[in-house]
Amino acid sequence: MSVRPLLPEPHRAALLGAMQTAVPRCYGQVATIAGAGDAAAPRVRTITLHHVEELDAIAFSTSTCSAKWAELRARPRLAGVFFDLQRFVQYRWEGGVELAEASSPEYGELLRRMWRRVSPGVRWFTWDDYCRNVLRGAVDFDVDESCPIEGLVVCRPEKWDVLEFDVEDYGRSRRTVITWTGAAWQGVAAPLQRALEPF
Numbered sequence: 001m002s003v004r005p006l007l008p009e010p011h012r013a014a015l016l017g018a019m020q021t022a023v024p025r026c027y028g029q030v031a032t033i034a035g036a037g038d039a040a041a042p043r044v045r046t047i048t049l050h051h052v053e054e055l056d057a058i059a060f061s062t063s064t065c066s067a068k069w070a071e072l073r074a075r076p077r078l079a080g081v082f083f084d085l086q087r088f089v090q091y092r093w094e095g096g097v098e099l100a101e102a103s104s105p106e107y108g109e110l111l112r113r114m115w116r117r118v119s120p121g122v123r124w125f126t127w128d129d130y131c132r133n134v135l136r137g138a139v140d141f142d143v144d145e146s147c148p149i150e151g152l153v154v155c156r157p158e159k160w161d162v163l164e165f166d167v168e169d170y171g172r173s174r175r176t177v178i179t180w181t182g183a184a185w186q187g188v189a190a191p192l193q194r195a196l197e198p199f
């Protein structure tokens with residue numbers, strides 16, 4: 001995995017500050033596309049976002065048995081949103097993902113570290129789900145050990161849409177659209193509600 005700055009400054013520092021201080025955890029929403037052809041439809045859910053320092057990327061843990069994992073395997077792209085409730089800033093992103101799972105040895109250490117950030121209750125549930133529905137039998141497990149169905153979705157935004165919302169006067173809000181050109185991030189001030197060029 002290559003290191004690309006998550007977002008240009010000053011937005012990067014502001015986003016990471018908001019993620020670190022989000023209480024009790026940093027929650028965002030991500031959307032995938034489920035189904036194909038005429039049946040294709042967006043599907044959105046809440047996830048717990050983490051910053052992966054060495055990749056300068058945001059990521060979330062999930063089960064490789066989940067619908068979102070299957071959807072991302074079929075189409076490894078997503079749209080996500082995080083709202084900084086303290087500063088009233090909305091961060092939307094679109095882009096590809098990298099899927100890290102326990103069966104890929106190169107991700108072992110990263111998965112182990114990210115697993116420790118998952119709440120003990122969710123770790124227990126994931127192990128129990130693995131025993132019941134994958135193994136179809138009980139094994140002794142330690143919730144601190146990575147579970148074989150642990151997955152990590154590493155987001156690779158190609159476009160950010162940052163809305164600094166002015167609560168007193170919406171018209172004074174600022175919207176910046178930031179696009180990865182392949183070599184650098186390029187940000188432009190954008191109209192608050194007018195349609196932009198298709199991405």
Ligand SMILES: Cc1cc2nc3c(=O)[nH]c(=O)nc-3n(C[C@H](O)[C@H](O)[C@H](O)COP(=O)(O)O)c2cc1C
Pocket residue numbers: 027043045046047048049060061062063066067068069
């Ligand atoms: C506050 C909150 C945090 C959540 N965090 C995660 C998470 O980090 N990973 C995850 O897979 N699901 C998380 N969920 C559950 C998902 O929103 C979703 O209901 C579940 O993963 C099934 O989604 P799917 O069937 O679309 O895969 C969270 C739900 C809530 C309400």
